[in-house]
Amino acid sequence: MKHAISFLLQSVLTDLGVPDVVPEVEISDDPKHGDYTTNIALRLSKQLKKSPMDIALQVSTNLKSQISTTKPGHQGLNRSNQDQKISQQKTVSLLLQDIDHIDVVPPGFINIFFTEAALSRTIVRVIKDGEAYGTRSFVDTQDKQVKKKKIMVEYAHPNTHKSFHIGHLRNITTAESLIRLLEAWGSQVIRVNYEGDVGMHIAKALYGLMQIPSFKSQIPTIRTKTVKEKVEFLGKAYAAGSTAFEEDPKAKEQIVDYNALIYASAQRFAREKGIEAGSFDYISLVKGNKDAVGTIYDLWKETRQWSLDYFETIYKRVGSHFDRYYFESECLAGVDSAREAVKKKVLMESEGAIIFYGKPYGLDTRVFVNSLGLPTYEAKELALAPAEFTEFGHLDKLIHVVGPEQASFFKVTFKVEELLGIQKDQQQHYIYGWVKLKHGKMSSRTGQVVLGEWLLDEAKKEIYTILQKSNSNYTKEEQDMIADKAAVAAVKYSFLKVSPQSEIAFDLGESVSFEGDSGPYLQYTYARARSVLRKSQIPMTKSQEIHYDRVFLNPEERAIARLLVFYPDVVADAAKTLSPSTICTYLFSLGQAYNLFYAKHSILRDTGKASTYQGVRVSKKNSDTMTPSDTMTLRLLLTAATAQVLKNGLYLLGIETLEQM
């Protein structure tokens, strides 16, 4: 809608002798300021050397004269005869009919108000379009011939043998919403997860398992346990290994050996899968028992799978999935790429390592291959990126959803990849802020972590107690289902409602809420609306009978209707700026509007007891009246449309709706 209004204003401005200006049109938050508003007069004041009010009045007068000459079905604008503009002109002429009046307000705002017929038509359109309402295909678009963009989103990336904590949960929640926004806005998205399955953290974990007797003896028992117990065991082994690494020099030496053995294992694993695994011989780095490679290989592979199986349960619980999993163990050929890059003078050797000297580019200097010959994260990226950019054909964009601490890393690898001709300006580091503990820092080494699963379970418990308080007759299974979905909603919403890059100071009581501006509030509002519709027993086909011309909307109804009109604009904005929080803010205001309406007015007139219920309302336009049955029909349509938009919006956040709760 914004776009159409902007286009309309553009033609008016051209008339006034100001072509080539694209007016910015905004949704008015305050209904008193119209449904849409523009500040174009204020912006043009200097250029035109006229007062903003004069410009605004001129624009408004021009618009009003167009409105009065526009008859239904008549082309309002016919100054342009370019074919491709005809459909836009149609849109514009329809739009002109939808405008009720235009206000010009000091210092120079132009506020546009829609007719009630236009708002009511939107209600019906929402119902007709269903889940497609607010997606690309239903928005006025000039560029139909533009083909779908192919975007890869790389996210989640937990490390095997380490915990899946609330930071990962925020990552996956943010990215999932991002992906759905991109898809809604007409992109094809490839979901990719890059998981760290080699490195020191694993060496520490495996050292714990193999060298600390209390762990080693438990391995056979643990094998029979659940994945959850397996990863908890791994976590403890990791913590013990880390302590040994810091406190015992001998252990440290051995862990460094383990690291080499793990790289060797990864290399063997990659080769077995037919993946290029680099020419470097990692066994040569092992100072101690080189024969241990067999044992380590088996243990690494087994425990790695424990982690992966566990991660899968979480992905499932939060409703995410991946098209492709990449592993660091597949990226060892990056060492050779780094050596090639040295020949190309992109990287250089220094103190036995291969580095990128960043100063000439204003970037940090970073190590790609360390002096032992092991690839760092940077070198692995040189193997990963080419794979990502070729495996699925041409990518328009690759978005890395990663924390802010990696900013320097990405700036460097993007630059290096550009210099090597792997990509140019196709990658984006999408930063999401850390989840910190309000009291103290998270560290999986000390066990001071909030696990993702723990958070979901705590939230679930909380929902249970709320569920107990309401006198519902749900079965145990229903309760479990409701509690789980509401818990996931609460957690996800708490992450999504803040802007992505802001840090979250996590505190269970404060951060995850179930009332007010929260996920469950929206689910509850949806369930309420659905409940009304179930009770009405009136098929929605009755919607055809609504007489737009005699519709009168009270302020609460109008507030909802205008929000429904805004939805596609909000999705467009959120998709363009990649900000799920925009959707949260919108949905909450829609929920509030509906709940206020719900409290103040009776929807199903047959209850007949609501004191505020008005049976007959007189339309502003003419002397036709809305009968009680018209009013109920309208309110049911409004309810159905609100439910639909809540559902569509929640889907974009990765939150499921519940028919009752």
Place this chain on the structure above:
RNA sequence: GCUUUCGUAGCUCAAUGGAUAGAGCAGAGGUUUCCUAAACCUCCGAUGAAGGUUCGAUUCCUUCCGGAAGCACCA
């Protein structure tokens, strides 16, 4: 030291340079013989400091104060 980033109500957060800085939680008070009270209504309460640009600044620029992250062999 350099780079990046943040500072809004008691707490957690909103606000492409626009209109009276919005919410939620907490606190005080109220709403249920009636469609789900996980709801609704009322009250209380804020832009770290100082300059600058602008018709107009929470937003842009400068300085200061205070927090966070990164800056060579971790991922």
